[in-house]
Amino acid sequence: MAITQKSIKILWSASGGLCAFPDCRQRLTFSEAGDFAPYTLGEMAHICGDQPGANRHNAAQTPQERDDYQNLILLCPTHHTLIDRAENEGRFPVEFLHQIKADHEAFVRLRLHAVPATDxxxxxxxxxxxxxxxxxxxxxxxxxxxxxxxxxxxxxxxxxxxxxxxxxxxxxxxxxxxxxxxxxxxxxxxxxxxxxxxxxxxxxxxxxxxxxxxxxxxxxxxxxxxxxxxxxxxxxx
Missing domain, CATH: 1.20.120 (Four Helix Bundle (Hemerythrin (Met), subunit A))
Incomplete structure (x- = not known):
C-alpha cells in the first residue's frame, strides 16, 4: 500500500506547505537558485510507524489506515529524523504527534482568517x-x-x-x-x-x-x- 494522491494533497494543503513541528514552520518548497531546479523538502512522516520495529508502529492498523492522511504529518527532514530516532520514541508518542499536527493545521486555518475590511x-x-x-x-x-x-x-x-x-x-x-x-x-x-x-x-x-x-x-x-x-x-x- 502506498500513500494516495488524495492523502498527499489533503496533507500538503492542510499544512500550508510548512513543517508542522512546533516553532519550526519551515517552508518546504523552494524556487530555482543558480543551477538548482525547484525542489521540495517536505516529508510525509507516519505518526504510527509504517514498518514493524519503526517508532510507534501499530500492528493493528490496516495498510490503508497506515498510509491515510489521518496517520501522516508533514515535516522538514530534520524533524522527521528527530521523531523517528529509536531513542526518541518515548519523547514523541502518537498522542503528541496528533496534537502538534492539529495545532499546526489550526494555525494555518487561523492565518487564513480575514480581518473584515470596511472599504x-x-x-x-x-x-x-x-x-x-x-x-x-x-x-x-x-x-x-x-x-x-x-x-x-x-x-x-x-x-x-x-x-x-x-x-x-x-x-x-x-x-x-x-x-x-x-x-x-x-x-x-x-x-x-x-x-x-x-x-x-x-x-x-x-x-x-x-x-x-x-x-x-x-x-x-x-x-x-x-x-x-x-x-x-x-x-x-
Whole structure:
C-alpha cells in the first residue's frame, strides 16, 4: 500500500506547505537558485510507524489506515529524523504527534482568517499581495513556465508545482474568498458579478487540485478580477 494522491494533497494543503513541528514552520518548497531546479523538502512522516520495529508502529492498523492522511504529518527532514530516532520514541508518542499536527493545521486555518475590511481599498490592499503570490507561482512553476517547457517530464519540477498549488494558491484563494465574503457589499453590483466569477474559479480550482473534477471543469481565472483589484488599489480616495 502506498500513500494516495488524495492523502498527499489533503496533507500538503492542510499544512500550508510548512513543517508542522512546533516553532519550526519551515517552508518546504523552494524556487530555482543558480543551477538548482525547484525542489521540495517536505516529508510525509507516519505518526504510527509504517514498518514493524519503526517508532510507534501499530500492528493493528490496516495498510490503508497506515498510509491515510489521518496517520501522516508533514515535516522538514530534520524533524522527521528527530521523531523517528529509536531513542526518541518515548519523547514523541502518537498522542503528541496528533496534537502538534492539529495545532499546526489550526494555525494555518487561523492565518487564513480575514480581518473584515470596511472599504474597497482596504479589501484591495489585503487581496493584492495574495494575487501577486499566486501569479508568481504560476510564472515560476506552472505548465507554461520556462522550466516546465524545458523539462516537460521532470518529476521534481512537477512535485514543486503540485506542492505550491496546495501550499500557496489554494490557501491564498481561500483567504481572498473570505475577505470578499466579508466586504462584498462595498462593491457595485457589476463589480460583485466579477467577484462571483473569481469565487467560482477558486472553488473549481480547489476541487481540481483535490482530484474531484477534471481540469476541463475549472472556471478560468477572470482577468477582470485582477483588473478590479488593481484599479481599486490605485483609486483616489
Amino acid at each position: 474597497k481599498q482596504a479589501i484591495a490592499r489585503e487581496i493584492s499581495p495574495l494575487l501577486a503570490a499566486n501569479h508568481q507561482v504560476w510564472l515560476n512553476y506552472g505548465p507554461l513556465s520556462d522550466f516546465a517547457r524545458k523539462n516537460p517530464n521532470n518529476d521534481a519540477a512537477y512535485a514543486v508545482w503540485l506542492s505550491e498549488r496546495l501550499g500557496t494558491i489554494v490557501p491564498n484563494n481561500r483567504r481572498i474568498a473570505e475577505v470578499l465574503n466579508e466586504g462584498v457589499h462595498a462593491f457595485t453590483p457589476a463589480e460583485q458579478a466579477i467577484i462571483a466569477d473569481f469565487q467560482l474559479h477558486a472553488r473549481s480550482y480547489e476541487r481540481w487540485v483535490a482530484d474531484e473534477i477534471a481540469y476541463e471543469g475549472v472556471v478560468r481565472f477572470p482577468k477582470a478580477f485582477a483588473e478590479l483589484i488593481e484599479e481599486t488599489l490605485h483609486a483616489s480616495t
